[in-house]
Amino acid sequence: MSNQNPLVYTGRVWKFGDLINTDLIMPSKAFRMPRAEQHTLCFEAVRPGWAQQVRRGDIIVAGENFGMGSSRPIGDVMRAAGIVAVIAESINGLAMRTCVNSSLPAISCPGVSGLFEDGDIARIDFLAGKVENVTRGKSIQTHPLAPLLAEIVAAGGVIPMLIKEGYLHAEPFAAASS
Secondary structure (H helix, E strand, C coil): CCCCCCCEEEEEEEECCCCCEHHHHCCHHHHHCCHHHHHHHCCCCCCCCHHHHCCCCEEEEECCCECECCCCCHHHHHHHHCEEEEEECCECHHHHHHHHHCCCCEEECCCHHHCCCCCCEEEEECCCCEEEECCCCEEEECCCCCHHHHHHHHCCCHHHHHHHCCCCCCCCCCCCCC
């Protein structure tokens, strides 16, 4: 991640196709695991062993309708696996917000899946909307991440942002009983 612009990410690409739903990202059996282990099943149905190969700083590039389905905590699971950014032909709105709320920047970018192959190095500037394939020397432009969403990512997620702004207490407390 760049120091001048905290929303520029450079990393190795993992490419996924179309229609990757939340069940494929976080299967039901992951809910029965301790939270710290749930990421070990990430993408298991479509890429067995993926969670053991991904490294911190990697980026997901996907096709159409990435993250469609339920409101599973896919942002938390992908971040725990090491993913730092998601860019797809199109991203389900709920999935995108789940990612952003977990401080995982995610945007749609028509044409992005044709720009990358597994293992390529991507550089994504979420504030400028610039997506580069460093390996192949190609780039594409998309819309930037909305300012409020960029603020949430930069703050470390929605909960840290709400704590910082005084809307939530940093430490949970029990309500007084009457």
